[in-house]
Amino acid sequence: MPKDSLDNLNTRLKTFAQTRNWEQFHDPKNLSMALIAECAELVEHFQWLTPEQSMNLPPEKHDEVALEMADILIYLIRCAERLDINLVDAAYRKIGINEARYPTDKVYGDARRASEYDKD
Amino acid sequence: MPKDSLDNLNTRLKTFAQTRNWEQFHDPKNLSMALIAECAELVEHFQWLTPEQSMNLPPEKHDEVALEMADILIYLIRCAERLDINLVDAAYRKIGINEARYPTDKVYGDARRASEYDKD
Amino acid sequence: MPKDSLDNLNTRLKTFAQTRNWEQFHDPKNLSMALIAECAELVEHFQWLTPEQSMNLPPEKHDEVALEMADILIYLIRCAERLDINLVDAAYRKIGINEARYPTDKVYGDARRASEYDKD
Amino acid sequence: MPKDSLDNLNTRLKTFAQTRNWEQFHDPKNLSMALIAECAELVEHFQWLTPEQSMNLPPEKHDEVALEMADILIYLIRCAERLDINLVDAAYRKIGINEARYPTDKVYGDARRASEYDKD
Numbered sequence: 325m326p327k328d329s330l331d332n333l334n335t336r337l338k339t340f341a342q343t344r345n346w347e348q349f350h351d352p353k354n355l356s357m358a359l360i361a362e363c364a365e366l367v368e369h370f371q372w373l374t375p376e377q378s379m380n381l382p383p384e385k386h387d388e389v390a391l392e393m394a395d396i397l398i399y400l401i402r403c404a405e406r407l408d409i410n411l412v413d414a415a416y417r418k419i420g421i422n423e424a425r426y427p428t429d430k431v432y433g434d435a436r437r438a439s440e441y442d443k444d
Numbered sequence: 445m446p447k448d449s450l451d452n453l454n455t456r457l458k459t460f461a462q463t464r465n466w467e468q469f470h471d472p473k474n475l476s477m478a479l480i481a482e483c484a485e486l487v488e489h490f491q492w493l494t495p496e497q498s499m500n501l502p503p504e505k506h507d508e509v510a511l512e513m514a515d516i517l518i519y520l521i522r523c524a525e526r527l528d529i530n531l532v533d534a535a536y537r538k539i540g541i542n543e544a545r546y547p548t549d550k551v552y553g554d555a556r557r558a559s560e561y562d563k564d
Numbered sequence: 565m566p567k568d569s570l571d572n573l574n575t576r577l578k579t580f581a582q583t584r585n586w587e588q589f590h591d592p593k594n595l596s597m598a599l600i601a602e603c604a605e606l607v608e609h610f611q612w613l614t615p616e617q618s619m620n621l622p623p624e625k626h627d628e629v630a631l632e633m634a635d636i637l638i639y640l641i642r643c644a645e646r647l648d649i650n651l652v653d654a655a656y657r658k659i660g661i662n663e664a665r666y667p668t669d670k671v672y673g674d675a676r677r678a679s680e681y682d683k684d
Numbered sequence: 685m686p687k688d689s690l691d692n693l694n695t696r697l698k699t700f701a702q703t704r705n706w707e708q709f710h711d712p713k714n715l716s717m718a719l720i721a722e723c724a725e726l727v728e729h730f731q732w733l734t735p736e737q738s739m740n741l742p743p744e745k746h747d748e749v750a751l752e753m754a755d756i757l758i759y760l761i762r763c764a765e766r767l768d769i770n771l772v773d774a775a776y777r778k779i780g781i782n783e784a785r786y787p788t789d790k791v792y793g794d795a796r797r798a799s800e801y802d803k804d
Contacts, residue, residue, distance in 0.1 A: 329532040345553035353490040353498035357611035360483040364604030370473040371597035372795040378473035394538035412449040418514035433465035435732040477731035484724030491717035492675040555612040585793040593730040593738035603720040610713040618713035634778035652689040658754035673705035
């Protein structure tokens with residue numbers, strides 16, 4: 325039976341870290357820092373663009389953005405592995421929470437933070 | 445044939461946004477902001493912990509951390525969908541780049557940023 | 565009477581943006597993105613260091629870190645200017661709030677997030 | 685002679701940390717994490733707003749934003765103090781670098797990252 329893509333990536337990334345003797349640096353504290361630094365490189369691509377421009381990237385920038393997003397996924401998988409967290413299970417659990425927190429009829433077409441709805 | 449976990453999550457998340465008429469807010473610029481805000485909530489869990497403590501979270505905190513990581517994956521998938529980026533392909537491409545950039549014998553046990561190796 | 569250092573920096577930075585016709589890009593949304601991207605460059609310097617190493621930077625790295633922190637201050641001042649916020653007044657107001665929220669006898673030697681104390 | 689506002693804030697914040705025995709947590713690594721977490725709270729305020737909306741905040745949100753920016757300044761000052769960095773000097777030094785890197789006639793009305801101009 326084929327393993328899932330996230331499992332395969334996880335195995336590959338763990339090997340990458342182990343063969344370089346880098347697991348000693350890969351505690352969740354450090355990995356969360358690397359993760360947010362990669363996110364910021366994504367943000368940087370969009371900071372002076374209009375929302376519309378961010379939807380329509382020229383090919384070279386689209387490719388750079390894809391690789392930044394890859395970095396984010398890579399560190400996210402590494403961090404999950406170190407904490408023995410199943411990302412997919414956690415995501416489904418969080419989606420369930422969000423579906424309850426943001427009922428369709430209450431939030432239709434109105435995006436705010438949960439805390440801001442609570443003030444209503 | 446079973447679809448991959450990331451594909452399934454993507455479908456579920458797209459439906460979540462569409463039924464709430466939230467796709468209008470989900471351009472890559474905005475999503476990159478939501479993504480980094482979620483990363484920061486992860487960072488916040490670790491900011492006053494030692495690296496060792498970050499490896500050994502008490503159960504309640506471990507659970508909160510899992511849900512923060514879920515949020516990161518959720519926004520990452522949403523952003524990739526809006527830009528028509530295949531995250532898994534991009535990750536394998538980036539791993540290939542990293543394997544070339546950080547040859548095992550050069551970086552063994554020594555984690556720095558690529559730019560810092562270049563100075564050697 | 566000499567003006568304060570933050571006022572002087574503010575004037576200099578506003579002129580810098582205006583002479584380049586960049587104020588059109590300097591809305592708070594965009595500036596908050598530039599600001600967090602600069603913060604991430606600071607984080608990146610420390611991500612693989614131990615806490616102790618981060619206190620004792622070699623001179624070249626110390627200098628790079630100083631310039632990253634300068635970038636953060638620069639975008640913070642720009643963002644405050646666009647929103648007509650007095651940073652120093654806001655900081656004193658926030659310190660007052662923090663002094664009330666974290667009474668010395670309750671939090672002595674114990675750093676957690678406010679929400680975590682509330683659970684006690 | 686009156687001391688500068690940043691010097692006064694620095695003294696107040698150092699006392700705040702010392703009386704709570706929190707300096708043990710305030711190494712630059714940890715402080716950079718706290719700093720970026722505060723930046724993200726600012727970003728969160730703007731993530732679903734248009735650039736125009738971010739320029740015109742309702743009073744309550746304007747006030748919350750001011751306090752988020754205060755938090756950023758507070759951690760920036762703390763981090764500078766721990767590293768013995770003079771923020772104002774560093775800012776003037778960085779402005780000089782930026783003035784040379786972005787000559788008015790080359791970048792007029794065109795905001796990109798330095799690396800993107802270099803490709804021209």
